[in-house]
Amino acid sequence: MTEKVIYNCHNHIFTHENIPNGYFPMFLVPALRIAPLRWLLKAVMKLVIPWSKNDRVHRYAAFLKAAYRNSQEGNLKQLMGYYPVGSKFIILPMDMHYMGAGKIKKEIDEQHRELADLSKDKKYSDVIIPFAHIDPRRPGSLERLDSLVNNDHFRGVKIYPPLGYRPDNDILMKDIYPYMLSKNIPLMVHCSPGFVKAKWLTKQEAYALTDPDNYIKVMDTFPDLRICLAHFGGISEWRRHINEPRTSEKHTWLKKVINFIKCGIYPNLYTDISYTIFNFYENVPLLKILLEDEVILDHVLFGSDFYMVESERYSEKRFSIDLRFALGESMFWKIANENPKKYLGEI
Numbered sequence: 377m378t379e380k381v382i383y384n385c386h387n388h389i390f391t392h393e394n395i396p397n398g399y400f401p402m403f404l405v406p407a408l409r410i411a412p413l414r415w416l417l418k419a420v421m422k423l424v425i426p427w428s429k430n431d432r433v434h435r436y437a438a439f440l441k442a443a444y445r446n447s448q449e450g451n452l453k454q455l456m457g458y459y460p461v462g463s464k465f466i467i468l469p470m471d472m473h474y475m476g477a478g479k480i481k482k483e484i485d486e487q488h489r490e491l492a493d494l495s496k497d498k499k500y501s502d503v504i505i506p507f508a509h510i511d512p513r514r515p516g517s518l519e520r521l522d523s524l525v526n527n528d529h530f531r532g533v534k535i536y537p538p539l540g541y542r543p544d545n546d547i548l549m550k551d552i553y554p555y556m557l558s559k560n561i562p563l564m565v566h567c568s569p570g571f572v573k574a575k576w577l578t579k580q581e582a583y584a585l586t587d588p589d590n591y592i593k594v595m596d597t598f599p600d601l602r603i604c605l606a607h608f609g610g611i612s613e614w615r616r617h618i619n620e621p622r623t624s625e626k627h628t629w630l631k632k633v634i635n636f637i638k639c640g641i642y643p644n645l646y647t648d649i650s651y652t653i654f655n656f657y658e659n660v661p662l663l664k665i666l667l668e669d670e671v672i673l674d675h676v677l678f679g680s681d682f683y684m685v686e687s688e689r690y691s692e693k694r695f696s697i698d699l700r701f702a703l704g705e706s707m708f709w710k711i712a713n714e715n716p717k718k719y720l721g722e723i
């Protein structure tokens with residue numbers, strides 16, 4: 377029997393060069409490219425962080441640290457270091473050009489190119505599973521995807537609707553999804569109310585674009601397309617799910633995703649536990665109970681959302697070990713090996 381390896385299905389390794397200048401307030405993105413300013417901020421954070429109980433501060437600090445590593449390769453090496461040798465990582469690029477937050481130093485084609493080069497490097501060719509970020513508003517989406525799939529062996533597509541478009545956008549429905557079916561590659565979508573949103577959208581508008589219900593039309597039109605609604609509804613929806621009585625009128629996104637999976641109409645729908653399960657002690661009990669249901673267990677993917685959740689207080693290595701211990705071997709390997717292979721079309 378060959379040894380089983382971990383597939384982490386949700387990771388980011390892009391850097392500050394791929395983030396728009398107006399992503400953070402006060403022109404922090406370009407300002408922090410100046411080393412002395414970066415050192416100053418680090419010094420301030422070093423003073424604040426040991427005193428802060430707020431997880432957000434810890435995550436912010438870790439995010440900045442990762443985003444300002446000098447290359448995608450630097451982030452990849454950090455990620456690989458948290459997992460056993462042989463582990464594989466789906467890498468999700470981000471195209472933030474159309475969110476209205478200003479100039480980007482290295483646009484998506486350059487980000488894709490660097491990722492393609494890394495994935496062809498002998499050191500990483502068995503490690504990286506590259507996905508293409510497709511924003512349907514960018515001209516030439518289909519040609520871009522076709523080239524990445526054929527020439528660079530990209531193996532899936534990532535979309536991010538709160539950046540300002542619907543998942544049933546015309547280009548996606550007419551060009552991208554049919555193409556993906558012809559190549560047998562899956563879709564990864566951001567599907568949690570914790571999002572980066574286009575500057576001109578209100579929170580409610582971005583929420584409406586991200587809603588799991590928007591995928592009914594996509595799934596009905598393309599029943600064979602393998603789709604992962606990432607984050608299993610998201611942290612705030614898990615909190616709502618646990619804290620509000622069942623009679624609550626508005627279904628949580630967690631409940632919506634569970635209903636899609638359980639209804640039996642959408643066997644090619646998956647979800648991942650990335651980000652959400654990083655609130656480990658809060659959410660792992662419910663996750664384990666949900667996974668006792670075999671239909672749900674068959675459709676959940678292991679993912680972490682590196683480096684969005686990197687935190688000095690709770691390392692990614694500890695997270696994956698804690699999760700494996702909490703779920704037990706058979707459940708863990710199901711979501712970290714067998715399901716990812718099905719989602720990717722390897723089996």
Ligand SMILES: [Zn+2]
Nearest residue numbers: 386388681684
């Ligand atoms: Zn993510």
